[in-house]
Amino acid sequence: MKLVFCGTPAFAVPVLEAVIAAGHEVALVVTQPDRAAGRGLEVHLSPVKQTALALGIAVTQPDKIKNNLELRERLESIAPDAILVVAYGRIIPQWMLELPRFGNINLHGSLLPKYRGAAPIQWAVANGELVTGVTTMVLEAGLDTGPMLLARTVPVAEEETSEDLFVSLAAIGAELMVETLAGLEDGSVTPVEQDHSLATLAPILTREDGLIDFSRTARQSYDRWRGFQPWPGAHTTLRGKKLIVHKMKVFEGGGTAAGELLVDGDRLMVGCGEGSALELVEVQMEGKKRMAAAEFLRGYQVKSGERLG
Structure with a gap:
């Protein structure tokens, strides 16, 4: 497939690397703008940007995407089969949702419909869950409400922290995304609606x-x-x-x-x-x-x- 990849932190890097290793073409990486941090306000590149540059992939870092005509024209010219969204950190506008043939495919760090929101891994651990997982889904306008594609469960050890779980779920999520794309291509994977009555939330941490x-x-x-x-x-x-x-x-x-x-x-x-x-x-x-x-x-x-x- 021809893909556009939207992601920012280290959690997204294994997915980017995995889809490339699986033979997919990533025509463009969309990531958050560089941030100044630390006492010296040194500019830090996002892990996804660092990886994309090392792999020779074009990168764009728009401040906004909703009414960004330049970005829209660029994505329309690429005509991706799918846009992958992994911890990008921005709400995807409707025009992007409607652009690709297979839609915008998101990797979410929970077993949906549980833990919809910005911090699913942290809240699953904080609530003492013994099992969690990752889900691939088709993004829609609602918050993590779109139809599910594939999911994989992962046990949570009694002393495991969310930091530990981020690492393992990123690796498992990368495998799941590759499997999802293959299934979409051959028709063996089809979207399934979530049971919204079972939804729980994982709000941003304060x-x-x-x-x-x-x-x-x-x-x-x-x-x-x-x-x-x-x-x-x-x-x-x-x-x-x-x-x-x-x-x-x-x-x-x-x-x-x-x-x-x-x-x-x-x-x-x-x-x-x-x-x-x-x-x-x-x-x-x-x-x-x-x-x-x-x-x-x-x-x-x-x-x-x-x-x-």
Whole structure:
């Protein structure tokens, strides 16, 4: 097939590489504009742009696409069989949806119709799902509401973070996209409507999502910490200052009151809901360095009975 590929982050790179390896022609890559980041405001190229340039593929980075006549004329001249959309980060306008023969094929990081939205992988982990997956679908105007093509399930390990899952789902998703394109070409894959009554949402993450609610059970808070890696992570307050929790685990012993600290030698625990407790393994006071619990206890003279939050 002749393809146009829309994508931006590292999650999309294996898909781009896989469709090229499978013999498809990627005539153009559409990715987000370069961003200045860091203290020196150094310009960073998106992972997809870096890959496309290395492969000798033409790249365009429009600021907007909805009413972009230049982009429209360029895509119409390419006349792609399909437009692949993988974590591009922009809403695809109707004219693009209607342009290719096979439509706009999206790789979504969940088993649709569950976890429609911007952060499906993070929310699946944060909610303690034991199984998730990836789905290829035909994009339409609604938010991840289009008909499904293929899906593949993936188990989620109890200690796996969303960062870990991003890597494995990207690789599996790349295989699934190649399989989807082959099935569309030979007619063995046809769109199937989602059961919209089963839909759940995975909204974009906010900094507030990382705030630890100690009324939740330890397992629930741990799952949210796993899901919200690397951002927004997990944080609370101690003595009126922000405390970032970089590493934690469920404490198998008994808990104390929700939000109350328990010091046991070099170990630091905090009570959670239903009599459970978390062990705080590595923490960081706002503006200070990261510390293992033992160093933190010595440096801040933390005592049992102090409260977080």
